[in-house]
Amino acid sequence: MGYNRAENVICLALGSTWTDCSWKNILFSRCGQGDTRELWDPVGEVDRMGDPFRAHAGYEGAFMDNQEKVQWLGKILSIQPRTNVWRYVLDNRTHSHIGYNLFLDGSVNGINAQFAVAISEKQQQCGGFRIGDFVKGTAWTKKYPGWEYADYYRAGALKRISEGEETTEDTSAPPWRTAPPDMQTYEWRGARMLSLSCWKGKCFQCIWANMANVTIEYEWGKSQKHRFESFCYGPKSCKVYKMGKPRNVPYKGRGSNYDEGWLDDICTERRGEDD
Numbered sequence: 001m002g003y004n005r006a007e008n009v010i011c012l013a014l015g016s017t018w019t020d021c022s023w024k025n026i027l028f029s030r031c032g033q034g035d036t037r038e039l040w041d042p043v044g045e046v047d048r049m050g051d052p053f054r055a056h057a058g059y060e061g062a063f064m065d066n067q068e069k070v071q072w073l074g075k076i077l078s079i080q081p082r083t084n085v086w087r088y089v090l091d092n093r094t095h096s097h098i099g100y101n102l103f104l105d106g107s108v109n110g111i112n113a114q115f116a117v118a119i120s121e122k123q124q125q126c127g128g129f130r131i132g133d134f135v136k137g138t139a140w141t142k143k144y145p146g147w148e149y150a151d152y153y154r155a156g157a158l159k160r161i162s163e164g165e166e167t168t169e170d171t172s173a174p175p176w177r178t179a180p181p182d183m184q185t186y187e188w189r190g191a192r193m194l195s196l197s198c199w200k201g202k203c204f205q206c207i208w209a210n211m212a213n214v215t216i217e218y219e220w221g222k223s224q225k226h227r228f229e230s231f232c233y234g235p236k237s238c239k240v241y242k243m244g245k246p247r248n249v250p251y252k253g254r255g256s257n258y259d260e261g262w263l264d265d266i267c268t269e270r271r272g273e274d275d
Ligand code: SF4
Pocket: 174, 175, 176, 198, 202, 203, 206, 207, 208, 209, 210, 232, 233, 234, 235, 238, 239, 240, 241, 242
């Protein structure tokens, strides 16, 4: 399932939950902002993008004061958990679970587009949205470009226009295209790094795939960097899974620090191979 995002998603971060993959209990929850044309490709793997922050050049810390309310409608291509991740060198990787991203093929203000809209857990519970449903609603453009993967957030007036067709596909094999679980489930499971090519390809419609808004503590209390990273909350035994290359987590004056996967082990230590 291909997906080519347009320029612009939705966020009502209600009752976020989080998973702290370190010995420190640091709660991080931010309802951030998204990207621009340059940010279209998520920075899921450092090796793919070269400089992981390249796409954010000129947007670091910037905000847009011309937010606009939009009307959108479209067919749901994928529903994934919406998360914020806070990284501090290799000491901490904290995942906050704040809602869902709906990936849609449809239109925004009447213009055809593929786009993502952030919705809250409550909105998903009320709507019971599934892949293939036609839905519509309102949302707002983002205030802080570079902090939020979704194109629009603060979604409202959500309405299902029509239900997707029932499928007869095997739901015991990946990718799992069933109704997504609640935030507590994602939090309990924890995530492993997922290669960007998997996220964009076979994993895109899986309920366990995730594109996170990542904040890196670059100089404690003074400077942060932002990027997007792909993760998987699915079974460790999934045959589709590929971690991809280790990810650099820079800190001022300390050179390179690569997350090579042992934080994944900590994040997912509660479950076995097939859970
Ligand atoms: S690797 Fe993860 S996201 Fe991809 S199909 Fe398997 S469980 Fe789903």
